[in-house]
Amino acid sequence: MKTLIKHVVIDNQCQDILIIDGKIAKVARGIETPVDDLINAHGATAMxxxxxxxxxxxxxxxxxxxxxxxxxxxxxxxxxxxxxxxxxxxxxxxxxxxxxxxxxxxxxxxxxxxxxxxxxxxxxxxxxxxxxxxxxxxxxxxxxxxxxxxxxxxxxxxxxxxxxxxxxxxxxxxxxxxxxxxxxxxxxxxxxxxxxxxxxxxxxxxxxxxxxxxxxxxxxxxxxxxxxxxxxxxxxxxxxxxxxxxxxxxxxxxxxxxxxxxxxxxxxxxxxxxxxxxxxxxxxxxxxxxxxxxxxxxxxxxxxxxxxxxxxxxxxxxxxxxxxxxxxxxxxxxxxxxxxxxxxxxxxxxxxxxxFDLDQAGLLAVGDAADITLVDLVHPYEINPKDFASKGENTPFAGEEVYGKVLKTFVDGQVVYQAKKE
Incomplete structure (x- = not known):
């Protein structure tokens, strides 16, 4: 399985991330290769x-x-x-x-x-x-x-x-x-x-x-x-x-x-x-x-x-x-x-x-597990417990305006969360 994430920001630079069989194979600008899944990150920050x-x-x-x-x-x-x-x-x-x-x-x-x-x-x-x-x-x-x-x-x-x-x-x-x-x-x-x-x-x-x-x-x-x-x-x-x-x-x-x-x-x-x-x-x-x-x-x-x-x-x-x-x-x-x-x-x-010796967790480096989070660091949003995936809504931070909304999360190269389009 080959996945290419285009147009992410890493260290303030626009990059692409190539994932092969759940591992990060390459991080560079302008990667062009046939893949099974092409994802356009539209300038989101990759972490x-x-x-x-x-x-x-x-x-x-x-x-x-x-x-x-x-x-x-x-x-x-x-x-x-x-x-x-x-x-x-x-x-x-x-x-x-x-x-x-x-x-x-x-x-x-x-x-x-x-x-x-x-x-x-x-x-x-x-x-x-x-x-x-x-x-x-x-x-x-x-x-x-x-x-x-x-x-x-x-x-x-x-x-x-x-x-x-x-x-x-x-x-x-x-x-x-x-x-x-x-x-x-x-x-x-x-x-x-x-x-x-x-x-x-x-x-x-x-x-x-x-x-x-x-x-x-x-x-x-x-x-x-x-x-x-x-x-x-x-x-x-x-x-x-x-x-x-x-x-x-x-x-x-x-x-x-x-x-x-x-x-x-x-x-x-x-x-x-x-x-x-x-x-x-x-x-x-x-x-x-x-x-x-x-x-x-x-x-x-x-x-x-x-x-x-x-x-x-x-x-x-x-x-x-x-x-x-x-x-x-x-x-x-x-x-x-x-x-x-x-x-x-x-x-x-x-x-x-x-x-904790967590060898299975990736650090966004070539050869690591493709554990990747794409975030929007630009636009503010309000914390709303009704939007939580958790069963628990018990938070004192409800209603706070924050930055850093998670847009997409990958575990071993597989998408496990994707934010709803507004």
Missing amino acids: PGLIDVHVHFREPGLTYKETIATGSAAAARGGFTTVLAMPNVKPVVDTAEKMKSQVALNAENGLVKVLQYGALSEDLVGVGPADLQAMASAGAAAFSNDGHGVQDAQTMLSAMQAAKAADRVISAHLEDDTLIQGGVMNAGPSADKLGLPGMTGLSESTQLARDLVMAQATGVRYHVAHISTKESVAQVRLAKQMGLNVTAEVSPHHLFLDDSMIITDDPMFKMNPPLRSKEDRQALIGGLLDGTIDMIATDHAPHSPEEKSGSMHDCSFGIVGLETAFPLAYTRFVKSGLVDLETLLTWMVKNPKEA
Whole structure:
């Protein structure tokens, strides 16, 4: 199968991309050759397919919220071609048998490349590690207890040792349950004003300190999921200076929102970790700019309308992010002049690919998998949850004007998303 994409912009130059059997065969101006499929990009910008190392697709067991099909369709619509799905489905992916089943389910129903996390411990909350080596052999791309902090230090230490032996990354959800105290948003003036219980950032930073000491002792590849506090940024910065094998991700909502923006009891602003202070948010941006934080990851967390209604007291934690992440980051960071597109793609493609050894993901180079996203960087549009491919419409960014609309997404040279013509 030969496909030719004509008239794309790469590095501010008009180029053509020749794809043969799912691989990029040539990138040059004025390619002329017989092909099976000729696509005119009309000056759209071509990027390598985005990578998200933190998504929740809810299947099996919670398919009223999302399925692998709808989640991966949302990924494709957002320009993502490789994602890593968390194991907190029902049943939890915590054995080799469940891993094999989940990997097969992802392959059968995924429009994009859906890789799978295994749980660190039984049912995410058990004491003692799961059989990480067996899950790695069954296809686990990495390990995490996302949704739950590992409360038992020996469990985390043993899991680190096993992950090191299996040569897999541990992605840590940092949360000391004894410090949560029923919080539904960040502890501080905004929570006090709204009369809502606050969640201190110490729940994250104290568990991170514990883990970093053990990560140094074991040499495990340790990844901080959805980092949210200035104290955590400082700890990761120091750990990197000390030579630890540590990486970190930050979500778009922690970069672009903070608790001072929560002026009513609005369920769309409830996420875990919560939106922190403006000072924390500025530290996150600073950490991203100086390389302390390696990548942007969405923590895509779809819920039903019923679960994201009423008061923050009772609604579910989490928002969707796959279909808004790139346009928000492009608009706030690149369009504003803070960084260039190449830097943004380092955070959303290159660094996650390297940190998680994602050899199957392409970088828009000859010989790579033809994982390609075509975007319109010129014309603004409005974020409308009714347009989402995800089952979840739970986003605080509805109505925002952004740039960076995804027009077409290719996985291994096959079109998996095409925007409707307006």
